[in-house]
Amino acid sequence: MSAAIGARDSHAQIQGRTSIGFLGPRGTFSEAALRSMEVSQNADLVEYATVGQALSAVRAGEITMALVPIENSSEGTVSVTLDELATGEPLCILDEQAHPVEFALMARPGTSLTDIQQIATHPAAEAQSRGWLANNLPGVTVIPATSTAAAAAGLAEGASYDAAIAPALAAEYYGLTVVAPSIGDADAAVTRFVLVSRPTPPPPPSGSDKTTLVLFMRADHTGALLEILTELSVRGVNLTRIESRPTKKALGDYFFVVDAEGHVADERLGQAMTGLRRVCAAVRYLGSYPRHDGRESSVRTGTTDGDFVAADQWLQRVRLTGHSDNVS
């Protein structure tokens, strides 16, 4: 079998087998989060060095989906993910997963805390461990690595530094010892991941859904954000999150990424989306998917699907007959 065919064999589309990319190397939170999702059970898991590479593989059809980090409760947005989703070939979010971020300090077997002078880790992990390091290893030097798992892998391969900050899972993979098990600053640090595929028809509403939209403003339009929020609030749609990102065209030129309560199939969200479509230069739909926290959308009086359908039928009757509401 030729290499080319072998490569194609790995494509889910051809073999009918699901393949899911994640941000490698082995042992990162991305893998841990992915393994905690049912969808990963009978799928091939494929590691990628960067978010961009994982999403490119989805776009190219080399894998079925990819799980990528989008937000961290202590560091905020993962900009590269937002930017990759917002432009280029369209992608859709199918699901989300919130995974606790627990960093461990790990070293080669036999190393004790007092031996540690140089630590390698990803800058984001360093940022979240700063407090612990200041208290427990005041004079230590921190060397940046491309990922926490790469720091652990390097240690296993005999790198010159003494320890790595990485998920506990990485210690297993690379035969290291956990010196301190949970050294993150924020007690409940959590990373939110999204499972992304090429555009597909939205799954049916689950009763607890979220919809992600990317909104590009018309040029030089002061008050655009107020306008956007009004389009949503007037139909009773709440936002759970709003992010602004630069368009990379000029300083001060932004687009917005919003997470709205509800599903694109909901009338209130659908009509809000048409309103946004008219008000914005472009609106990119990034998917409706079940919320990781299972919370139900709050529905204001007059904004159920039934209310919208009844109002549309009422309008049709008015337009056809001139008859509206009887009032005694």
Added chain:
Amino acid sequence: MSAAIGARDSHAQIQGRTSIGFLGPRGTFSEAALRSMEVSQNADLVEYATVGQALSAVRAGEITMALVPIENSSEGTVSVTLDELATGEPLCILDEQAHPVEFALMARPGTSLTDIQQIATHPAAEAQSRGWLANNLPGVTVIPATSTAAAAAGLAEGASYDAAIAPALAAEYYGLTVVAPSIGDADAAVTRFVLVSRPTPPPPPSGSDKTTLVLFMRADHTGALLEILTELSVRGVNLTRIESRPTKKALGDYFFVVDAEGHVADERLGQAMTGLRRVCAAVRYLGSYPRHDGRESSVRTGTTDGDFVAADQWLQRVRLTGHSDNVS
């Protein structure tokens, strides 16, 4: 031919001949306004003593339509008309007409200004002539009449007062002499009349239309008016007028009558109406009709019919395929 059949003969619906009611007696502005409208050319004009009687006749099918005053540039809303249209059997406005209010002081032939000590007129006409009377007939007594034309008719029939304030047309009808031709205070006093029928399918948009709606609030809903205005403004619909009227249930319980720019067939107004329908306890549509001033609706970017249709199609595509806007 029996009396019953004769009565039915007068019904426009049966004979195919149009009959239009107006606020009598002969010689009022209502008649003058009606005669200035093309629709009156080949119609039977029927006078009624009150707005309520004219509208009851329309409701009962005794006449095809009625022209009734709805607003005066100096006295404001004609409350009885609004209240009659807002409740009871539904009616629709087909057209509107603005007619200048020019009052004349008239008397029996031979009477001069200095002879006049008692004048009869309708209180509204007195209100509009107050300035002129104070300057020109300071000590004069004004007697209230049910209408300006009734005052003129009474004069012709030998009433004890010396003059009447009425439209110049009334002098012709009743054989009186105009002593002073134009004595109204406000230079440009104008009455707006509406032509009302039983509900019919709306006429096609003329490009310069107005739509009248009656909005009943949900009980005890602070902020309802702001909500209403937002439903309209978010779709780019301007109001030309808003009136509050008591529901007659309790002091402080109101409904609103609004005149909106545009036609019920316009997408932006249609969608605003469905929004109002969901927000309000009841919405009564009182018709879309050509504006008397011929002014075109202002249409904000993103609110043409084409914009609405395109956004709806866009939503349909998103719902079916997950594909929205491409952004490079």
Added chain:
Amino acid sequence: MSAAIGARDSHAQIQGRTSIGFLGPRGTFSEAALRSMEVSQNADLVEYATVGQALSAVRAGEITMALVPIENSSEGTVSVTLDELATGEPLCILDEQAHPVEFALMARPGTSLTDIQQIATHPAAEAQSRGWLANNLPGVTVIPATSTAAAAAGLAEGASYDAAIAPALAAEYYGLTVVAPSIGDADAAVTRFVLVSRPTPPPPPSGSDKTTLVLFMRADHTGALLEILTELSVRGVNLTRIESRPTKKALGDYFFVVDAEGHVADERLGQAMTGLRRVCAAVRYLGSYPRHDGRESSVRTGTTDGDFVAADQWLQRVRLTGHSDNVS
């Protein structure tokens, strides 16, 4: 004593004795409402033929105050009162009173219901008795009078009509017999009166106050009403009423009269008023006064006087020192 001095003697301001005007003649609801107010106890009550005349007397300093009707739960606004207050020499509302409207059918002693063929009354009273008349006196003729009391007075003086519709109080005054005691259509019809004086410093807040404002828009300003409501709502001020009235300049040119919850001395209302002052062409303050229904204003989080004062002090500190809120 010269005539000039005599004239001045009649001025309450000079003699220290309060005089209060009301809409006569004796026996109207205006008088009944006024007598139910404590302020009338030791005051001279002076009747006037019209609202305009009563208010002119206040403006001229001939009387201390006047009680005039401003709104009726079934007929709506008393336009003449609104218009008189909105323009001309400034006046202020000191207090309000809600008085039930109970109309009685009265006649000369010895008249029975079946004798009645012609009834005199004010058109507003006729409007409110229409249902009763249609049921109980179907063929009766109604003659308009300048006031309900005038109809009763005329009857007493031997007028040609058989009965009058007027407040029961009028029967006492004019020696008439009540044929039917309560013939108004709406069960709970109530007229709201306002006690008006020349401008004075507002009374201290009572804890349950209302403030009336007249708002004149800038020319041709679409969206002005939405702007006005936003100025109020953003500071947590609720409206209990809004009326539009024509400016008498052109059809479609209106001003608004609003009743807002709260007192001009309240910070939230004061700041809303300055916002309105900047947004409108003119704002006329018509007084802060205790609500007739004793209801307390609802106060949203962050809008107490303390919240406003604290925020102002906070701003002052920021401006002087650059220090604002500490956030750990």
Added chain:
Amino acid sequence: MSAAIGARDSHAQIQGRTSIGFLGPRGTFSEAALRSMEVSQNADLVEYATVGQALSAVRAGEITMALVPIENSSEGTVSVTLDELATGEPLCILDEQAHPVEFALMARPGTSLTDIQQIATHPAAEAQSRGWLANNLPGVTVIPATSTAAAAAGLAEGASYDAAIAPALAAEYYGLTVVAPSIGDADAAVTRFVLVSRPTPPPPPSGSDKTTLVLFMRADHTGALLEILTELSVRGVNLTRIESRPTKKALGDYFFVVDAEGHVADERLGQAMTGLRRVCAAVRYLGSYPRHDGRESSVRTGTTDGDFVAADQWLQRVRLTGHSDNVS
């Protein structure tokens, strides 16, 4: 001289000499941006390894100010800077500077493009050079460095990689040769820096100012963002930027950082700030400072300082006398 005194000697405050921190090492854009500002002329420039260290030094009074990056036109917000400014001991922005981001590919003298197999640089610089690298050095390996200058410095010291991506200024410092002078993807990539000190009274308005505020919401308050934007828009204050950042307490709990047009001394912004102060749990003022682009604030009718002062005086008069606007 004791050590303690020596330590105090290094404090700018004591010696009267200005010292300004920047993000080192020597040769970064931070230094280039700082050198382009007049304030750096007679100041001691002190390098720091991280934004956090530079700001801690300002807080501790060790240096007078620090210049730190806050936003990049292609990468977006510098989260660490926002987070450092938003919490902890208060700091104030005195000025801003926008500096073009031009990356050069540099190597040890004698290296040609075709020799390059491994490049070191900061991940942000890699992100902005990705397009150029893909086109010109397709198979190259990129090694992460703590800063672009560190990559250049390492190269000079004989590191094992072949080239560095850094500002051209770094080549001068470290004796390297520029192989390709401008390899950034975005044509006009610009970094915005802010000059930060401990809180001081704001400088006088320059006519073209911006004010940065940090807004902490009340818990679980849906619609808070709409409320915030309304507080600003109702007083005619435009936003040039809004960022949401996690509070690090729970996923989905954010604060907002906004840049508003205008100066804290402006009435419209001052009143908007008091409104925000009442609506939010906390508002941190981060300074009013001249805009780098020199654009003037747009001022809506009714929102000049004069308009606010006049409205306040008007309210005072109403409160004292009951007199407001005369309307004829």
